[in-house]
Amino acid sequence: MKKKRIAFVCSGGAAKAGAYHLGVALALQEKGFVFSGGLVDDPVEHESKKLIDIYVGSSAGSIISTYLASGYSLENIFDSFLGRKSPDAQGRILRKLTYSKMFSLRKDMGLFRTLSELSEGVRMPALARFIQGIAKDSYESLFHWKWLKWSGVFATTGIEKYLREEVLPSNDFKRLRPDLFIVATQLNHSRKVVFGKYKYAVDPLDKTVGYRDDVGISDSCAASTALPLIYAPYPIKSEQGKVVYYFDGEIRDTLSTHVATDAGADLVIASYTHQPYHFTKEVGSLHEFGMPAILIQALYLMIERKIQSSQAMHTKHKLALDAVSEFFRDHQLSDELRKKCMKVMEEKLGTRRDVEFVYIHPKSNDREMFFGDHFNLSGKGMTEIVRSGFKSAIDILRRHNLE
Secondary structure, three states: OOOOOEEEEEOOOHHHHHHHHHHHHHHHHHOOOEEOOOEOOOOOOOOOOOEEEEEEEEOHHHHHHHHHHOOOOHHHHHHHHOOOOOOOOOOOOOOOOOHHHHOEEOOOOOHHHHHHHHHHHOOHHHHHHHHHHHHOOOHHHHHHOHHHHOOOOEEOHHHHHHHHHHHOOOOOHHHEOOEEEEEEEEOOOOOEEEEOOOOOOOOOOOOOEEEEOOOOHHHHHHHHOOOOOOEOOEEEEOOOOOEEEEEOOOOOOOOOHHHHHHOOOOEEEEEOOOOOOOOOOOOOOHHHHOHHHHHHHHHHHHHHHHHHHHHHHHHHHHHHHHHHHHHHHHOOOOHHHHHHHHHHHHHHHOOOOOOEEEEEOOOOOOHHHHHOOOOOOOHHHHHHHHHHHHHHHHHHHHHOOOO
């Protein structure tokens, strides 16, 4: 391996994605990769050319990334999925993320109040006004529906507390040995924010990305996991002391692989679960499975397009850089001038020629992954998803000769 730094990027997708990422991580470990974790002053246990010391997580991927960066072993994480209280080599026990911790009712919206408002909102007169408003293209009428003014039934405060009190050896990004980055989306702006130990300079041509180094890990994860409709946006104070609301880190970008390259990674391994279904005779057409399957397929198709567009852009940039480099060599031009030219082009294009990407995702005919419950925390369900991630990763790593 000639690569200097390796990054592991984990996307969102609720509990199903978390289990899948663990399966991918187990496959990487099987192939000799080592996960860096723990505090900066902890003794170094492993020296490896296949050391993963950069983690980028969004939504559910932020929790798995935090587990790994905190130093928990993959076996310890898997035991926590099953509810086993098994200590790791350091004697630590990773507590299970339960439904009660994952779904905390908002303090300003009790369960009975929520149900009563829902009941009020779906009465026939209100439903008739809704249909009439749609017919007249008056979509603004939706904003007058009382029950549509929720910002979310649940809060991610339980996730924040769980990480802060039961998981993290330190809530400070700077105290962790590896580089951990958590991605969230700013609610009232066209910007995603990357929380971590560094505050990189913002590209003047791209004001849609910002870095912050003054937020705790648990707050960052709570912001990143605030899935719209289910969770209310999570408030974090700005550097100026104003409250800024954040929600799901996947809104703008499904895979923030650029964060890994910003941190210096030249091998980026990205894991995601948003794989659209491709027709098979055994399963049939999705229209037979009703609206939920159709909506998931539509969402996955949109996400797949974003990922493929990013991949295609990176490939085109590398091909252009390679063509310019070959031009210099073919015409026996100054090698020093060639290197200067390549450096300028890489900076302008925002692409590094030395970076390689490995994308790991479910197979298009993986029925269990597509139809699987996103919030299933049962031991059996989690185990099946972990197995799926492991199999997918082994196959893809073999194709990339990462043995």
